[in-house]
Amino acid sequence: MVGTRKFNEEDVLDIAVEVFSSKGFNATTMLDLAKETGVQRGSLYNAYQNKDVLFFKAFSHFTDNFLTFIEGELQHSDAKKAFTQLFKAIVERLCNDKEAKGCFSTRAIMEAAQKCPNIQLCLTGFLDSLEVIMKNRLDQAITDQQFIGNAQSTARYLVSLTRGIAVIERAYNDKARMTDIYQTALDYMPFKTAV
Amino acid sequence: MVGTRKFNEEDVLDIAVEVFSSKGFNATTMLDLAKETGVQRGSLYNAYQNKDVLFFKAFSHFTDNFLTFIEGELQHSDAKKAFTQLFKAIVERLCNDKEAKGCFSTRAIMEAAQKCPNIQLCLTGFLDSLEVIMKNRLDQAITDQQFIGNAQSTARYLVSLTRGIAVIERAYNDKARMTDIYQTALDYMPFKTAV
DNA sequence: ATCAATTTTGACAAGTATGTCAACAATGAC
DNA sequence: GTCATTGTTGACATACTTGTCAAAATTGAT
Secondary structure (H helix, E strand, O other): OOOOOOOOHHHHHHHHHHHHHHHOOOOOOHHHHHHHHOOOHHHHHHHOOOHHHHHHHHHHHHHHHHHHHHHHHOOOOOHHHHHHHHHHHHHHHHHHOOOOOOOHHHHHHHHHOOOOHHHHHHHHHHHHHHHHHHHHHHHHHHHOOOEOOOHHHHHHHHHHHHHHHHHHHHHHOOHHHHHHHHHHHHHHOOEOOOO | OOOOOOOOHHHHHHHHHHHHHHHOOOOOOHHHHHHHHOOOHHHHHHHOOOHHHHHHHHHHHHHHHHHHHHHHHOOOOOHHHHHHHHHHHHHHHHHHOOOOOOOHHHHHHHHHOOOOHHHHHHHHHHHHHHHHHHHHHHHHHHHOOOEOOOHHHHHHHHHHHHHHHHHHHHHHOOHHHHHHHHHHHHHHOOEOOOO
């Protein structure tokens, strides 16, 4: 490498995720991204070709972090507690971020999914991964005799639940409401306390 | 009235709802609305002041229809069947519309809620109404000994479920998946078949 | 039929966003 | 230290969107 990039790509993508999360895909301009990252617009165009590509990169960056985060929160040996902890952490993450930004992936799905097949694939791929992680944990729970039900369907259902909570956050920005929702959902699920 | 409006306001709002549903708030331009409605841009500005107001009117128009629709689908005397019918109808409505448009209110919440306090209020007001309708049906179910649980929390949870399904529609546009989700959710709920 | 109020129409101005480019700066390799 | 390569910078052209306005058209009321 000869001319080396001045800005830290990691930082820029982190900030891009923030900006896209809080303004949404369409309302975010390259100028916004330039201002927030401190990188000139021209440099962004040089590094990424355009907004779509930058979004794409930011999204990959986000999913890498998020999926790791999700898996980390499902570690508790009691299945119901594991999922409770997961949702608790998701809600914390949604609410505790400075100035209520909103869920990056949910906003992306609502706004950008239909934009192009690549982005659509990348978004469904993310949800699929989420589903797999949850399904695996549920399979484990079944093995541990802590859950009786269809792991596949339940995982899909739980993925949908995370999306619903993300929408509720946008509307009410009320942590108690979000907590009530996932607790109600988890209480209804056929978990069994360990034998 | 002297100079009478040429276009049918009802029709225009119907179409506006369609356009906002399929493109989202930000991506919808006044030109889009003019093209789709066949009403000149200038006339739209004359009738409504700007995009925000037009959106506001379209939203009210939408909620009037939607809440009536929701109540209509909850008529079945068996509570679980009533809610199953409701979700079935919601999914139909989401999927059967020409060229997969997406849920108007969910898109609005994700994109427009933070725009201004008025719109925020109007969106939460809509969700609140939805919640009340569901809570009333659940209260009835409790009276009928068809349900045991907290009507308030469950209603909120179900509102969130409708939002989650709307997001899933955007990502996958897969009716079977959406059906699986609400069936899983309803199967987990503490309904009792009538005594 | 005329009038007055209102809508419609198309053009205009201003602002915003995108994407490109040429000149310039920086730096690793030799 | 020079060079070649790449990144940075700010300006530019283009396109899009919004909102306004004056002139023209329309129509209910008289």
